[in-house]
Amino acid sequence: MTRRRGMPAAYRALLRLMPRAVREQDGAEIEETFAEVWTGARGVRGRLRTFVRAFGGLAVAIVLEWRDNVFGTGRQQAAPHRGRNDMDAMIRHVRHGVRSLARTPSFALSAVLLLGLGVGSVTTIFTVVDHVLLRPLPYPEAERLFEVQNGAHTGLDFDTWDQFRSVEMWAAASIDDASLTGVARPQRVRQALISRDFFTLFGGRPALGRLFVAEDFRTADGVVLSAGTWERLFGADPEVAGRTIVVNGEPRVVIGVLSPEFQQPEAFGSGVDVWRPIDRTEDWYGDRSYVNLSVAGRIAAGTSLEAVDAEMQAYAEQRARDFPDRYVLRDGRIHDLPIVPLQEATVGDVRQGLTLILGAVTLLLLIACTNVAHLFMARGIARIREMATRRALGASMSMLTMQLLVESVLIGAGGALLGVALAILGVRTFQLLSPEGLPRMATLAVDVRVLLFAITLALVTSLLFGLLPALRLAGGHAMAALQRGGRGTESRAAHRARAGLVVAEVALSLVLVAQAGLLLRSFAALHAQELGFRTEGIWTLPLNLSEMKDGEEYARRMEAVRAALETVPGVRMASFGQTMPLEFTGGGSCCWTTFSRLTADEEGELTRMHPVGPGYFEMLELSFLAGAPWAAGSERVQPTPIVINEALAIRFFGSAQAAVNREISWGDATGRVVGVAADNRHYGHDQPARPSLYMHAAAVPYASGRAHMGVLVDVADDALAERLRDAVWSVEPDQPVPLVRPLEEWAADATARTRFESLLFSVFGAVALMLVAGGLYGTLLYSVGRRRRELGIRLALGDAPARLERRVLSQGLRTAALGGALGLAGAWGFGRLLQSRLFGVQAGDPLTLGGALAVLLLVTAAASWLPARKAAGTDPMEALRAE
Amino acid sequence: MSQTILAPRDLLILSALVEGELHGYGLIKAVEAQTQARVELDPANLYRVLRRMRADGWIREVNGDDGEDGRRRTYAITARGRSILRSEVERLERLLKQVRPALADGGRT
Numbered sequence: 004m005t006r007r008r009g010m011p012a013a014y015r016a017l018l019r020l021m022p023r024a025v026r027e028q029d030g031a032e033i034e035e036t037f038a039e040v041w042t043g044a045r046g047v048r049g050r051l052r053t054f055v056r057a058f059g060g061l062a063v064a065i066v067l068e069w070r071d072n073v074f075g076t077g078r079q080q081a082a083p084h085r086g087r088n089d090m091d092a093m094i095r096h097v098r099h100g101v102r103s104l105a106r107t108p109s110f111a112l113s114a115v116l117l118l119g120l121g122v123g124s125v126t127t128i129f130t131v132v133d134h135v136l137l138r139p140l141p142y143p144e145a146e147r148l149f150e151v152q153n154g155a156h157t158g159l160d161f162d163t164w165d166q167f168r169s170v171e172m173w174a175a176a177s178i179d180d181a182s183l184t185g186v187a188r189p190q191r192v193r194q195a196l197i198s199r200d201f202f203t204l205f206g207g208r209p210a211l212g213r214l215f216v217a218e219d220f221r222t223a224d225g226v227v228l229s230a231g232t233w234e235r236l237f238g239a240d241p242e243v244a245g246r247t248i249v250v251n252g253e254p255r256v257v258i259g260v261l262s263p264e265f266q267q268p269e270a271f272g273s274g275v276d277v278w279r280p281i282d283r284t285e286d287w288y289g290d291r292s293y294v295n296l297s298v299a300g301r302i303a304a305g306t307s308l309e310a311v312d313a314e315m316q317a318y319a320e321q322r323a324r325d326f327p328d329r330y331v332l333r334d335g336r337i338h339d340l341p342i343v344p345l346q347e348a349t350v351g352d353v354r355q356g357l358t359l360i361l362g363a364v365t366l367l368l369l370i371a372c373t374n375v376a377h378l379f380m381a382r383g384i385a386r387i388r389e390m391a392t393r394r395a396l397g398a399s400m401s402m403l404t405m406q407l408l409v410e411s412v413l414i415g416a417g418g419a420l421l422g423v424a425l426a427i428l429g430v431r432t433f434q435l436l437s438p439e440g441l442p443r444m445a446t447l448a449v450d451v452r453v454l455l456f457a458i459t460l461a462l463v464t465s466l467l468f469g470l471l472p473a474l475r476l477a478g479g480h481a482m483a484a485l486q487r488g489g490r491g492t493e494s495r496a497a498h499r500a501r502a503g504l505v506v507a508e509v510a511l512s513l514v515l516v517a518q519a520g521l522l523l524r525s526f527a528a529l530h531a532q533e534l535g536f537r538t539e540g541i542w543t544l545p546l547n548l549s550e551m552k553d554g555e556e557y558a559r560r561m562e563a564v565r566a567a568l569e570t571v572p573g574v575r576m577a578s579f580g581q582t583m584p585l586e587f588t589g590g591g592s593c594c595w596t597t598f599s600r601l602t603a604d605e606e607g608e609l610t611r612m613h614p615v616g617p618g619y620f621e622m623l624e625l626s627f628l629a630g631a632p633w634a635a636g637s638e639r640v641q642p643t644p645i646v647i648n649e650a651l652a653i654r655f656f657g658s659a660q661a662a663v664n665r666e667i668s669w670g671d672a673t674g675r676v677v678g679v680a681a682d683n684r685h686y687g688h689d690q691p692a693r694p695s696l697y698m699h700a701a702a703v704p705y706a707s708g709r710a711h712m713g714v715l716v717d718v719a720d721d722a723l724a725e726r727l728r729d730a731v732w733s734v735e736p737d738q739p740v741p742l743v744r745p746l747e748e749w750a751a752d753a754t755a756r757t758r759f760e761s762l763l764f765s766v767f768g769a770v771a772l773m774l775v776a777g778g779l780y781g782t783l784l785y786s787v788g789r790r791r792r793e794l795g796i797r798l799a800l801g802d803a804p805a806r807l808e809r810r811v812l813s814q815g816l817r818t819a820a821l822g823g824a825l826g827l828a829g830a831w832g833f834g835r836l837l838q839s840r841l842f843g844v845q846a847g848d849p850l851t852l853g854g855a856l857a858v859l860l861l862v863t864a865a866a867s868w869l870p871a872r873k874a875a876g877t878d879p880m881e882a883l884r885a886e
Numbered sequence: 887m888s889q890t891i892l893a894p895r896d897l898l899i900l901s902a903l904v905e906g907e908l909h910g911y912g913l914i915k916a917v918e919a920q921t922q923a924r925v926e927l928d929p930a931n932l933y934r935v936l937r938r939m940r941a942d943g944w945i946r947e948v949n950g951d952d953g954e955d956g957r958r959r960t961y962a963i964t965a966r967g968r969s970i971l972r973s974e975v976e977r978l979e980r981l982l983k984q985v986r987p988a989l990a991d992g993g994r995t
Contacts, residue, residue: 018930029933032959036910036929043915052926060928067934098931105926396985 011038014057020065022072051108059101067094093409100409107382111414114378117774118418118465121371122457123425128364129457130430130449132357140346141266143206144301148345149308150270151298151315153338158281158288161198161296163318169310171303174201175281175296178272180547180709182739185249186236191547191739192276194250199280202261204301205268212244212259215280219258223282226255230263232276250277251708252550270348271297291329292597292670299345312342328607329598356760359837363518363767366511370771372464373508374778375418379411379468380501381785404470411469415462422457423449501782502818508778509822509859510829512771517830517855519768521841522761524851528843529754535683536584536623540575541713541746543583544568544727548708548738558616558638558701560735561710565616567730568714573723575715578618581703583711584685585749599669599696601655608654610669611693614700620646620680622715628652628659630678638699642666645674651694652679667696670704687753689842719745760840772859776866783815783870795879804875811874815867816860823856830855892974898925899935900944900971903963907948910936913961936961944970 014037018030037057044053104111142148151164161175174197181194201207202214210230219225226248228237237243246257255277267273287293302311316339323330323337330338390403430449546564551557561579568577598607620632629652633644645667652662659679666675674696682692700710714727724743731740751758787794794807834846844851892900902908902916913936914927939945944967948960963971 021930025934025937029937032910033929033933035958036914036932039911040914040929043911056926057928057930061930064928064930064934067931102926 010041010054014041014061017058017061017065022068024072025068048108051112052105055105055108055111056102059105060098063094063098063101096405096409097413099406100413103406104410104413110378110382111417114375114414114465115417115421117371117375117378118415118461119421119425120770121368121375122419122422122461123429124364125368125460126422126426126449126454126457127429127433128357128361130426131433132361140268140349141206142204142268142345145346146344147302147304148204149300149302149311149342150345150348151300152341152343152348155294156296156298156340157291157294158283158296159291160322161298164298164300164315167300167311167314169303169306169314170300172200172204173298173300174198174204175298176201176268176271177281177295177297178275179295181251181277182547182549182708182737183236183248183250183277184252184549184737185247185254189737189739190236191741192232192250193272193274194277194279195271195275196279196281201278204299205265207265208262209259210262211241212257214259214261215278220280220283223280223284224253224255225258225280226250227278228257228260229267229276229278230261230265233260236276250279255279268299268345268349270299270345291326308342308344315340315342356840359840360760360763362833362836363515363764366515367767367771367774368460370508370511370774372460373504373511374774375414375464376468377501377504377778377781379465380504381781383469407470408466411465412462414469415465418461418465419458422461423454426454426457498786505775505779505782505818506822506825508775509819509863510826512768512775513823513826513855513859514829514833515764515771516768516859517826517852518833518837519761519764520851520855521834521837521844521846521848522757522764524844524848525841526754526757526761529688529757532684532688532843534584534688534750535681536625536685537715538584538746538750540715540717540719541622542716542719542723542727542743543586543746543749544712544714544731544740544743545583545586546708546710546712546731546735546738546740548710548735551708554614554701554703554705557614557703557707557710558699561616561700561712563734564710564712564731565618567734568712568727571714571726571730573716573718573720573726575717576618576622577712577714578616578622579700579710579712580613580615580619581700581707581710582613582685583713583746583749584623584683585687585746585753586711597669599651599667599694601665601667608651608694610651611695612669613695613697614703615697616700616710619697622713625683626681628679628681630663630676633677633699638701642673642675643698643702644677646678646680646697647676648680648692648695648697649682650692651696652676654694669696672702672704674698674702688750713746757840757842772862775859776862779815779819779863780866780869782818783811783867784873786814787811787870787874790874791877794874794877795881798877799879804877807877808871808875811871812864812867815863815871819860819863819867823859826859827852827856891977892970895925895927895935896939897971897974899927899932899939900963900967901975903945903961904968904971907960907962909958909960939967943967 011034015034018026018034021030040053040057041050044050140148155177156175161173164170165173176198177196179194179196181192183190183192197215199215199217199220207214209227211233212227214227215225228243233239233243240246243257244259247254248257249255261278267275281288287295300311302308319330319337319340332338394403426449548560551560565577565579568574596609596611599610600607617635620627627646628649630646632646637644647662647667649659651667652659655667656662656665662676662679664675664677666673668674680697684690684692685695686693712731716723727743728740731738797807798804830852831847834848834852838846898917898920899913902913902920905916908916910929910932913932914929917925917927936945940947940961943964945961945963948962949958
């Protein structure tokens with residue numbers, strides 16, 4: 004047997020699905036015949052027809068042959084009364100349907116494609132939304148879990164909450180960066196200090212060794228590894244339990260490895276590599292100014308979230324009475340402790356974005372369905388005559404309806420199938436493209452329930468509109484349709500329905516185009532935003548040095564690293580701060596926050612504290628409104644010299660000028676303002692300036708190894724990163740340097756979400772425009788074709804072709820304008836939902852809405868122009884003869 | 887059974903075979919030509935019908951058993967097939983005679 008390639012090979016593969024007896028008897032012949040038919044098909048259209056017919060027929064034949072094979076009813080086919088057999092009738096309908104669709108492959112393919120696109124995109128987005136927003140968290144009794152919000156909490160708070168009657172179990176964690184040594188290369192890892200019931204609450208199980216027991220919290224020297232970390236850093240070494248590793252300079256014993264199924268509670272932060280027990284004897288645990296615990300709990304059986312909330316609010320009020328300077332805000336409100344279901348806490352930020360995308364995709368699906376409805380209606384009108392003829396020849400109404408039903412189902416099923424394929428592809432793509440920080444993306448898979456929903460949608464659309472001709476026939480139009488014959492005039496109602504569909508399409512797509520416009524403008528505004536610091540030419544290296552004793556040592560060691568970096572060729576200057584601008588735009592705790600006070604003022608202002616190294620202001624080119632940076636060598640002056648930002652200056656002193664030489668205190672320390680820096684966008688392009696205070700690194704009152712080095716370079720070459728790393732290692736040989744990247748990349752990250760959304764919506768908008776252009780073009784072309792005779796008469800009677808052209812064009816534009824007007828209202832309404840995600844542009848921005856409308860009218864004008872040309876080009880004699 | 891009502895496709899296949907022996911692809915082309923390409927048979931269903939017709943004795947295989955040498959199997963109509971075709975054509979002609987005037991009337995009102 005000859006080897007076949009391409010289509011014949013595919014056909015042959017499917018042929019294997021036939022029962023063995025049939026294959027043995029006729030298989031080779033069928034295959035040979037198909038190859039001949041395929042070779043004989045000419046042109047794209049011919050091939051399409053042949054393809055639909057042969058493969059459709061094969062599918063039907065396979066079903067029939069199996070039926071005969073199993074039930075042995077094959078002979079019935081020849082019997083005279085085979086119409087009685089429902090199954091046979093059904094199969095005949097299917098066959099006829101395939102044949103009928105194969106006659107107009109462009110219709111069948113467009114409808115299937117449109118439905119497939121719609122089903123695929125909606126399923127993809129629904130899957131994501133369902134997975135991220137709606138599915139319960141993978142923890143025991145997940146619906147009873149909650150988080151205590153409004154910042155992190157102290158160990159003292161946590162210990163008191165243990166007494167709550169409405170809560171049966173608590174868990175706390177403090178997540179931070181740490182260095183891991185005692186492995187091949189020093190590594191920067193995420194470590195979590197966790198409370199005793201943490202793994203019980205979140206259902207953690209060991210894959211190796213054991214998890215923490217009470218004893219471990221006394222000794223506090225064991226660690227548990229995450230499964231991924233165990234594989235990545237320890238090569239999945241089965242002997243790892245019992246091994247000693249060095250975390251932040253302290254030796255720790257690995258007691259176990261978590262099972263890979265364990266999903267870290269993302270409300271607490273993710274990517275934890277090593278888990279350690281909280282050591283409650285450490286100083287910070289009992290310190291009221293040290294807030295660093297994320298806290299979750301499980302509501303006791305039989306009580307409610309409200310009960311927990313009540314207990315917690317009572318606690319917050321008591322706490323504010325006991326420590327008014329700490330927990331009463333300036334406006335008299337107390338620092339409260341809201342209780343939020345963990346599910347909501349996990350998805351909170353992304354809920355709105357996903358809901359928005361879901362809305363947009365639903366709009367898109369509606370437009371696609373409208374177009375499918377359109378196709379069906381155009382075809383239905385053309386078929387009224389065929390149906391009427393068959394009806395006159397004695398076909399029963401139910402038979403004709405059945406026929407339409409089958410064709411609709413075939414189209415719907417085809418669309419659904421394509422949709423499933425696209426959905427699988429779409430979900431994969433979404434996983435790859437989605438911005439970081441979308442929770443639970445790793446475990447995403449196409450959801451069967453969602454698929455069923457979308458498939459139902461596709462079938463309903465095709466059924467609803469596929470059956471239209473039957474409805475019209477039943478309405479007694481059969482004879483009228485026959486009489487009108489070739490003229491195939493469409494009733495006024497049908498015409499209005501079709502025009503209405505186009506209006507709806509235009510309106511829906513305007514909404515999408517306007518949203519894309521708003522997001523694009525918002526993205527542009529973010530980019531144009533004055534950051535207030537230099538990004539160009541600055542490369543940064545986040546560090547976390549271990550074994551740091553105090554601020555003195557911090558300043559000394561960081562200064563050594565800074566000096567080493569400055570010796571690298573090509574580096575113009577180097578500096579550092581505990582954080583660099585835009586480092587913490589994706590959430591997370593940026594820097595040390597505390598209440599600063601005027602000496603005379605008992606009330607505090609929540610202030611972000613920025614310990615910085617020499618040259619920080621100069622390198623980032625922060626501009627000063629008053630005063631100047633502290634002079635070199637003034638670090639030991641008391642009160643320590645500080646720089647504050649304008650927001651804090653205005654808050655405390657009314658103006659930048661008035662702030663210079665005034666004193667501000669925090670904790671036990673006092674500083675004297677030597678300069679006021681202009682507000683900048685340290686925390687993100689769209690984040691307003693917060694009261695901030697800069698001080699010399701040595702003035703940090705606690706030990707932290709975290710610093711972000713920055714170097715200003717003239718030219719960055721490929722080897723720059725390596726040279727910078729080597730410079731760090733020349734003074735701190737055991738410290739991990741996980742990241743060397745330009746500040747401009749941090750800035751790009753900070754606008755990633757807006758970029759992702761504006762990209763997505765631009766695609767949606769473009770697809771919508773294409774769909775609406777196609778829809779309008781089809782409608783007008785159809786209407787021109789239908790009125791050919793009328794146009795011919797007009798031309799014959801002396802109407803100018805240009806006038807006919809204008810008439811068709813204006814018909815299209817009128818439809819578009821009506822849709823546009825409706826769409827503007829919709830765009831305005833939708834835009835308001837979008838408002839909180841916009842930056843620098845209002846939802847009702849007239850320029851954007853006007854621009855979107857202009858784009859839409861332009862597209863519709865282009866779509867109307869071609870049919871208009873065709874109308875003008877009608878040959879009167881030919882049009883009249885054609886009757 | 888007094889009268890076998892043929893499915894349109896069976897009718898087309900039998901009438902194509904009246905003209906002479908044909909193999910599968912030839913049958914498809916003949917039916918296409920007969921109907922000005924309005925009916926296009928697909929291979930899988932065609933062979934299904936042919937198998938049934940052969941079992942009923944309407945047609946027979948020619949060169950059927952020596953598939954070894956790569957020669958194609960062709961089909962020829964039998965006497966029984968001819969008589970079934972003839973009676974079906976007569977039935978249809980009678981039917982058309984009845985239907986035509988009625989339809990013409992209906993169309994003119």
